[in-house]
Amino acid sequence: MPHPADSLCAVPSSTVPRRQVLLRAVSLTAVVLLGATACTVTPDPAPGTTAAATTASTIANATFSFGTGADPSGLDPALVSDTESYRVTRQVLEGLLTIDPVTGAPAPSLATTWTELNDGLSYSFTLRPNVKFHDGTAFDAAAVCTNFERWYAFKPATRGDGSASMFKQVFRGFKDDSANSLYESCTVDGDLKVTLNLKMRLTGFLEALTLPAFAISSPTALKAGTADVLDQTFSANKVSKYALHPVGTGPFTFTQAKPGSVTMTANADYWGSKGQIETLNFKTYEQPETRIAALEDGSIDGFDPVTPDNLDKLIKSGQQVLQRDPFSVMYLSLNQSIPALADQKVREAIAAAIDKSTIVNNYFIAGTATTAQFIPPKLSGFNNAVAGIPYDPQKAKTLLAASSYKGEELKFYYPTNAARTYLPSPEKVYAQIATELTAAGLNIKPVPVPWGEGYVSAVTSSGDHALSLLGWNGSYADPDNFVGALFGAPNAQLSMNDPQLVSKITRARSMPNGPDRVAAYQAISEQLAQTVPAVPIAFPISAIALSDRVASYPLSPVLNEVFNMVKLTPSTG
Known part of the structure; x- marks a missing residue:
């Protein structure tokens, strides 16, 4: 295994070349838990000297349209956590760090170098010079601190319960819960020098800064309110939907968002590789059949996600299908505020009643693996000894009979009109699980909720959801991104009360990389398997489809896919 600092400083570029076959993404095998004390990186070359910029000159003013399975829930990445929102904001906004596409390590973005100070309680960053936001505001240290202090100061009316905020998940609290x-603070040390200060060491802090939630917005736009104004035209659903006008430093400037589409334009003054795409459109197609039809008739140049039902059709018709390495977990959420689910025997019965192999084989892309834990096997902390509760219908009935359950109705929420990278066929997965739970003796009441009409809010807020289908797509290579995000603090999704587990997770996230930290996360995985606050079902493989216009695409297991890196065939324009 390479030294962590060596891995951290590598900054290669990678895209997936065009082939008429099913491909795998850049593997996460090289991804390790990275913790660097200092790193000096050579700044990226000037945009005009890059190969991508040279190629771009041969294909000018290209329009590229990409199909998605749902509208974004909002365009302020600090207040959302869904894939489609991040897909948009990654094009417009950038953070201090990004993700190396080969190693998965933090790599330079708006910061060019960084140094760990005070035994991990402070990090000093040198910022990239001569960068401007889309509105002409200069990017500097003051802009960085304006953003961090804004996130820290979010009021309850803005953040809700904070469950969708990555700031809350990484830092555990806001200013009103200091x-x-x-x-701790953000300190301006010069125009292009800034220090971030913590109250406790966070081993995965640099990795966390690669999250799209920590992208830097223009202070001018924030002050004017253009990044916080609710636009009633964005969606027919006015609840929990923010139509924002993000203003960042990224390769694309935001043009407009409306139901069914988002449009962006290439940033002519971008500091990095400008790429070949002049106009970028994201178009929403809720049903898999409409996505395929749009690709076939040329309305779109690619789409995400591919579902198992249409995978064979795409391959047989000669379309490009690119497959990401698995870095997400799909699970059944159990809400312990519902009295029946506060009984561990009931939760164990639910786990025993679910035939994970049938679900994976029937409703996920081949290669998807069943799981008994939440940390993916390619991350340190995965525990080979955790077997979980195996499928055993008779045991499920026995556990239920010995429990306090008396036939109470359990509302089972599931999303409709959307396919997620971690859940491509939600209605079918729901039907399979509901059938198995009913056979075990549970009284299941279906509650379908359209994804675009507040599904995530419904199942992560206080309410009557007993069971719900959810998933988590990993965003950086640290086990805390999985177990910390889901179980590291009390939340209304699970309503679990386990201070010991929270304490273990808090301790593990601050431990130095090494055998002790690995053992700590393995113990956490074992405890989760024993107490069953949720039932992990699969580590899904996701895939995208592309037309022949695409020569290569920046496929990423963590979905860090920025479209200035898309390469088009020379015959297109």
């Missing part, structure tokens, strides 16, 4: 927050 005693529990791990964020």
